Amino acid sequence: MINRQNSEQLFNKAKNLFPGGVNSPVRAFKSVDGVPLFIKKGDGCRIWDEDDNEFIDFCCSWGPLILGHNNPKVRTKIEETLQNGTSFGAPTKLENELGDLILSNNRFIDKIRFVSSGTEAVMSGIRLARGFTGRDKIIKFDGCYHGHADSLLVKAGSGLATFGTSSSAGVPESFSKETIVLPLNDEAAVNEAISKYKDEIACIIIEPIPANNGLLIQTKEYLQFLRKVCTENGILLFFDEVISGFRVAFSGAAELYDIQPDIISYGKIIGGGLPVGAYGASNEIMNHISPMGNVYQAGTLSGNPVAMAAGIAQLSECLKNDFYTDQEARTQAFVGKINAHAAVKGYTFEMFSIGSIFWLAFSDSEAIRSAAEIRAESMEDFKKLYAILLDKGIYLGPSGYEVGFVSAAHTVEVLDQVAADFCDALDTLFQG
Numbered sequence: 085m086i087n088r089q090n091s092e093q094l095f096n097k098a099k100n101l102f103p104g105g106v107n108s109p110v111r112a113f114k115s116v117d118g119v120p121l122f123i124k125k126g127d128g129c130r131i132w133d134e135d136d137n138e139f140i141d142f143c144c145s146w147g148p149l150i151l152g153h154n155n156p157k158v159r160t161k162i163e164e165t166l167q168n169g170t171s172f173g174a175p176t177k178l179e180n181e182l183g184d185l186i187l188s189n190n191r192f193i194d195k196i197r198f199v200s201s202g203t204e205a206v207m208s209g210i211r212l213a214r215g216f217t218g219r220d221k222i223i224k225f226d227g228c229y230h231g232h233a234d235s236l237l238v239k240a241g242s243g244l245a246t247f248g249t250s251s252s253a254g255v256p257e258s259f260s261k262e263t264i265v266l267p268l269n270d271e272a273a274v275n276e277a278i279s280k281y282k283d284e285i286a287c288i289i290i291e292p293i294p295a296n297n298g299l300l301i302q303t304k305e306y307l308q309f310l311r312k313v314c315t316e317n318g319i320l321l322f323f324d325e326v327i328s329g330f331r332v333a334f335s336g337a338a339e340l341y342d343i344q345p346d347i348i349s350y351g352k353i354i355g356g357g358l359p360v361g362a363y364g365a366s367n368e369i370m371n372h373i374s375p376m377g378n379v380y381q382a383g384t385l386s387g388n389p390v391a392m393a394a395g396i397a398q399l400s401e402c403l404k405n406d407f408y409t410d411q412e413a414r415t416q417a418f419v420g421k422i423n424a425h426a427a428v429k430g431y432t433f434e435m436f437s438i439g440s441i442f443w444l445a446f447s448d449s450e451a452i453r454s455a456a457e458i459r460a461e462s463m464e465d466f467k468k469l470y471a472i473l474l475d476k477g478i479y480l481g482p483s484g485y486e487v488g489f490v491s492a493a494h495t496v497e498v499l500d501q502v503a504a505d506f507c508d509a510l511d512t513l514f515q516g
């Protein structure tokens with residue numbers, strides 16, 4: 085077991101300061117053993133904790149750090165910008181620069197609005213969908229996470245096409261009544277809900293690459309089906325690309341699958357490691373946002389210049405030739421080695437991946453496309469494997485429902501070494 089003395093002390097202190105000792109719940113290490121590691125430094129693909137343990141990091145701040153930690157170009161751009169102050173609450177040239185960088189390389193949206201988190205982006209996009217259509221209900225899918233806004237903290241009720249029930253205390257049932265929760269990868273369920281509530285549904289929101297509850301890769305045909313039924317019924321198709329945007333391609337899953345959604349939300353990578361979210365759509369839809377239109381949305385720190393600077397530096401790197409093919413090639417080689425080993429040994433284990441996202445599944449299935457297909461018992465195996473991996477200096481997000489990320493700083497050499505260590509860890513897990 086790695087030494088966690090300093091982390092433990094810090095966590096004990098933190099528990100007196102923050103609920104559960106953390107400022108975001110999944111950091112609390114509730115689904116794995118021991119106290120959370122307090123991180124003091126990151127560089128490239130590595131992080132160091134307060135006990136000076138070194139890890140290869142596949143959490144990458146839950147996705148934003150596609151260039152790895154402390155990227156010199158991002159850091160320099162932030163430092164330069166800082167010389168002029170941190171926030172003005174007035175327009176800056178940097179907002180134009182990031183907006184232009186995104187819009188001139190993204191054929192799916194005409195206009196964008198910057199906010200400060202993924203939650204805020206999705207929440208605002210939902211309001212826009214409702215304001216634009218004049219309808220109140222939304223459809224979301226079991227197994228997709230869209231941040232913690234009230235209307236999205238809703239889980240499936242009983243039976244098909246019924247209203248959801250809140251998945252958090254504090255969300256009135258009267259709000260969750262406006263959210264219909266359906267299983268992923270189930271066209272009949274969507275058809276049934278639409279025929280029942282046809283003229284009341286503002287939008288269907290989906291993570292086109294669901295990556296917050298395992299990695300539930302959908303078929304292109306299913307996503308095309310959603311596009312079609314939305315168009316036929318005057319429903320907006322909302323792609324929540326907070327994870328997939330700038331990750332699987334510069335323009336995210338919309339580009340990867342070549343599907344035109346009506347509204348798209350971004351977050352994570354867009355801010356280069358600083359807090360930025362955004363939502364975008366056609367001119368026609370975006371013109372409904374204040375101050376042009378009557379859908380209100382505002383933010384004191386929206387378009388913050390330092391955060392814009394980080395986004396500009398990071399996304400400029402992502403736009404370089406072969407950035408995404410290279411990310412995918414390294415990830416596939418890494419995942420392929422581990423899967424080949426698991427297959428030869430006959431382990432009930434498979435890593436699923438798309439682009440530079442991967443997920444550890446203790447499963448023999450060819451594909452896992454809905455939340456119900458994830459075996460809850462497999463989380464015990466994850467917990468054991470997690471401890472073995474930490475000992476080997478491999479850091480993942482501390483939950484078996486979370487995905488891992490490969491950054492540009494994870495070189496072929498590093499990934500080869502990690503794949504070998506990972507195979508050893510599987511041997512330890514399955515053979516004792």
Ligand SMILES: *Cc1c(COP(=O)(O)O)cnc(C)c1O
Nearest residue numbers: 201202203229230231324326327
């Ligand atoms: C992370 C995430 C969010 C929430 O973003 P925050 O910045 O954590 O508020 C929303 N949707 C998806 C798909 C996400 O992955």
